[in-house]
Amino acid sequence: MDFKNYIRDIDNFPSPGVGFKDITPLLQDKTAFQEAAKALLKMVDNQKIDKVVGMESRGFFYGPILASELKAGFVPVRKLGKLPAETVAQTYKLEYGTDTLEMHKDSVQKGDRILIHDDVLATGGTAAAVCQLVERLGGSIVQCNFLIELDFLKGIEKLNGYDVRSLLHY
């Protein structure tokens, strides 16, 4: 299946000069939605995973599905101020601004085998911040797994040393 047929380009969103990859056509198609989940899962290649860590908000579409299929837990990484218990936080830059992400301190135990999942790897600021949070909590990152990688933004350079897999490249 050519998943790219279900990814829509929106120019100048959310700010001038940004070419936004809109995955909602993929999500709303019953076949493409499910086939993409299977393809993301295939990239994990039967590795043992204790927890899938997904970033707010678009990492929440497939992250819990991957967790369920891998018989792993799901850990939400949320934007500042949304998580109710004690957190660790990391501020980072992304393609169109600056933000802070948080994880609950008790969400990852030392030695947990972690799959990080998000929809888009752009400049890599978000994913690098999440890798730092997971490692501060003692987690071991098995793979960083994305639906889309924007190769020209070179996000992979911020994820040196990690196993980075992306289903679609632009």
Ligand SMILES: O=P(O)(O)OC[C@H]1O[C@H](OP(=O)(O)OP(=O)(O)O)[C@H](O)[C@@H]1O
């Ligand atoms: O590689 P980067 O340049 O850091 O950009 C990638 C991030 O940007 C988007 O999230 P966004 O912060 O727009 O939030 P959203 O998922 O809530 O829309 C996307 O879902 C990634 O998390």
Ligand SMILES: Nc1ncnc2[nH]cnc12
């Ligand atoms: N160009 C882009 N399209 C969709 N999500 C993004 N997150 C960061 N850059 C993005």
